Amino acid sequence: MTGAGAPLAAPLEAHPALADVPRAVVRGRVVWHPGRDRYLETVVALRDLSFVTCSDLCGVDYLHHPGRDLPRGVSPERFEVAVHLLSIERVERVGIRVQVPESDPVLPTIVPVFPGAEAMEREAFDMFGLRFEGHPDMTRILMPEDWEGHPLRKDYSPGRVPVQFKEAPGPR
Amino acid sequence: MSDETTTRDAGGGLAADGDRSPFDEILERETAEGTQELRSRAETTPDELAREEGAILRLPEGLVLDPGDVDVEFGEDETMIINMGPQHPSTHGVLRIMMELEGETVLRSKPVIGYLHTGMEKTGEELFYIQGSTNVTRMDYLSPLHNELVYSLAVEELLGVEVPPRATWIRMLMCELNRISSHTMWMATNGMDLASTSMMIYGFREREMILALFEKVTGLRMNHNYIRPGGVAADLPDGWEDDVQAILDTFPGRLDEYDELLTGQPIFRQRTEGVGVIGPELALAMSATGPILRASGIPWDLRRSMPYMYYDELDFDVIVGTVGDTFDRYAVRLNEIRESLRLVAQIAERIPPGDYRVQDKKVTPPPRARIDESMEALIHHFKIFTRGFEVPPGEVYTAVESPRGELGCYLVSNGTNKPHRMHIRGPSFVNLQSLPAMLHGGLVADAIAIISSVDPVMGEVDR
Numbered sequence: 178m179t180g181a182g183a184p185l186a187a188p189l190e191a192h193p194a195l196a197d198v199p200r201a202v203v204r205g206r207v208v209w210h211p212g213r214d215r216y217l218e219t220v221v222a223l224r225d226l227s228f229v230t231c232s233d234l235c236g237v238d239y240l241h242h243p244g245r246d247l248p249r250g251v252s253p254e255r256f257e258v259a260v261h262l263l264s265i266e267r268v269e270r271v272g273i274r275v276q277v278p279e280s281d282p283v284l285p286t287i288v289p290v291f292p293g294a295e296a297m298e299r300e301a302f303d304m305f306g307l308r309f310e311g312h313p314d315m316t317r318i319l320m321p322e323d324w325e326g327h328p329l330r331k332d333y334s335p336g337r338v339p340v341q342f343k344e345a346p347g348p349r
Numbered sequence: 350m351s352d353e354t355t356t357r358d359a360g361g362g363l364a365a366d367g368d369r370s371p372f373d374e375i376l377e378r379e380t381a382e383g384t385q386e387l388r389s390r391a392e393t394t395p396d397e398l399a400r401e402e403g404a405i406l407r408l409p410e411g412l413v414l415d416p417g418d419v420d421v422e423f424g425e426d427e428t429m430i431i432n433m434g435p436q437h438p439s440t441h442g443v444l445r446i447m448m449e450l451e452g453e454t455v456l457r458s459k460p461v462i463g464y465l466h467t468g469m470e471k472t473g474e475e476l477f478y479i480q481g482s483t484n485v486t487r488m489d490y491l492s493p494l495h496n497e498l499v500y501s502l503a504v505e506e507l508l509g510v511e512v513p514p515r516a517t518w519i520r521m522l523m524c525e526l527n528r529i530s531s532h533t534m535w536m537a538t539n540g541m542d543l544a545s546t547s548m549m550i551y552g553f554r555e556r557e558m559i560l561a562l563f564e565k566v567t568g569l570r571m572n573h574n575y576i577r578p579g580g581v582a583a584d585l586p587d588g589w590e591d592d593v594q595a596i597l598d599t600f601p602g603r604l605d606e607y608d609e610l611l612t613g614q615p616i617f618r619q620r621t622e623g624v625g626v627i628g629p630e631l632a633l634a635m636s637a638t639g640p641i642l643r644a645s646g647i648p649w650d651l652r653r654s655m656p657y658m659y660y661d662e663l664d665f666d667v668i669v670g671t672v673g674d675t676f677d678r679y680a681v682r683l684n685e686i687r688e689s690l691r692l693v694a695q696i697a698e699r700i701p702p703g704d705y706r707v708q709d710k711k712v713t714p715p716p717r718a719r720i721d722e723s724m725e726a727l728i729h730h731f732k733i734f735t736r737g738f739e740v741p742p743g744e745v746y747t748a749v750e751s752p753r754g755e756l757g758c759y760l761v762s763n764g765t766n767k768p769h770r771m772h773i774r775g776p777s778f779v780n781l782q783s784l785p786a787m788l789h790g791g792l793v794a795d796a797i798a799i800i801s802s803v804d805p806v807m808g809e810v811d812r
Binding site (some may be wrong): 204206229230232233235237238239241245246251259261265268270272274280288291292293294295296297300304313314316318319320321322323325328330346349 | 371372375377379381382383384385394396397400462466469470471512547566633634635636637638647649653655677742743745746749755757759761763770772774778779781782811812
């Protein structure tokens with residue numbers, strides 16, 4: 178598995194679509210910070226560079242933690258989507274972090290590129306209310322269908338819901 | 350409550366209009382999950398339809414399915430949407446699968462999950478780092494130690510502490526034993542699903558040996574809270590070598606018995622061979638990991654490919670299948686137990702003396718005896734248990750190979766004593782997505798075997 182060919186050994190930033198995407202190296206792992214408009218392009222480029230598996234996709238709400246470390250040129254927004262891709266050929270993992278503004282929490286879906294991200298995007302939608310445009314089935318996945326709010330948002334109060342269980346049906 | 354009403358499913362298309370009672374409507378209102386359910390073909394978009402049929406759009410050119418080609422013209426009376434679960438005994442918890450059938454053949458299927466959702470990621474944000482492993486250990490209740498491990502590794506990476514070698518070796522010993530107990534449990538439930546009840550009894554009997562050792566070491570049979578940031582909770586008790594040796598002596602013979610009981614049995618083979626096939630490209634695209642990916646022929650095991658702890662110093666084989674069917678997944682798990690036994694034997698020999706947790710006063714509470722004699726120790730103890738410790742800001746993603754696949758933890762710290770975000774990438778959650786691809790075209794009876802072969806643990810799926 179480790180016998181990757183010469184083209185694979187080339188640095189990732191040599192790919193034309195990735196050349197000017199801001200990146201940071203955190204604990205030996207490359208993390209790309211594309212803007213929302215470059216997100217899909219970055220993902221497709223990495224897929225073509227043998228990162229064919231999407232290990233993880235999750236949302237993060239930075240409402241109470243605005244001062245985080247980001248590379249130059251990336252302006253922090255309230256929401257962030259963190260994606261981790263895995264290349265079995267290169268035996269390498271890369272991260273992608275996309276900033277998503279509160280006023281318009283929409284991101285293009287990566288399900289056509291990584292079918293395995295389907296449930297993960299649904300989870301991010303369910304938990305954070307981030308909408309993934311073009312997702313085949315953008316519905317709640319963990320919470321009940323009629324749930325109000327998105328529980329993992331920082332301004333969602335867990336004690337807000339007065340009754341957790343539905344009433345028992347009447348005898349008749 | 351009459352039989353007539355209870356047998357009918359709320360969300361499915363079974364109920365004929367004529368004989369609906371008010372109770373049916375209440376039942377439907379109280380149990381329906383709306384758009385999360387499998388809907389009729391007329392209500393489903395071509396993209397989603399293709400997904401539910403298990404056709405994944407990114408395949409080699411020749412195999413690509415054009416959404417326009419999908420036949421949506423099935424009459425509603427030719428097919429039937431049935432509901433399996435969430436209380437079906439073969440769904441390993443509260444997994445609900447809705448299937449569209451034509452006769453006995455599964456055309457489409459969709460897992461509906463969330464019945465066990467308890468908001469553990471939200472809870473994780475409310476707990477100190479030191480309390481976190483109590484929380485994550487309840488996710489995958491069949492391999493709790495792996496959950497604690499991945500969480501602790503993530504916290505330690507952010508903290509930048511180096512765990513003493515003895516602690517790491519103890520962690521490896523416990524995790525490998527946990528892998529054996531988890532796979533044995535799977536053998537038991539899989540046997541049960543395929544009507545081999547004796548296998549179920551045997552599997553539970555063997556697992557009990559390991560749980561007894563866990564109880565001795567951690568105090569609990571499950572949900573141990575044993576692996577904590579900074580090391581492990583307690584040193585191994587006296588005489589642990591004998592217990593491990595007893596396990597090493599007992600298991601190989603028992604595994605050969607299982608081999609004889611199941612591998613050589615024609616009924617078992619016929620029910621598993623060629624059933625629920627998933628190929629390597631599809632498995633990779635669907636993010637499947639663990640035995641599902643290895644059974645499809647890809648030798649990807651994080652212990653070997655991206656070694657953590659000291660796995661690179663040990664000698665073991667990565668078990669790989671060829672076909673990617675249910676039988677391969679069974680064979681991979683059975684042989685992984687053997688490999689784990691080899692690992693346990695090597696680890697037990699190599700556990701070095703030393704500390705079982707890091708000697709960092711900010712992270713590790715002082716021993717009980719020190720509190721009586723040292724004011725400083727008392728202060729540290731008080732601070733750790735009332736305020737926890739603070740973790741430098743940053744983001745980290747760690748992953749370990751749990752019995753079910755890649756178990757990941759994405760941890761975001763904002764510099765306080767509680768995680769800003771704690772996300773667990775549950776292998777069962779992700780692996781469940783490949784179910785429609787495996788179920789498509791098979792029989793309902795095979796669905797039982799296939800669901801079982803995915804080995805979902807609902808505590809981890811729903812978190």
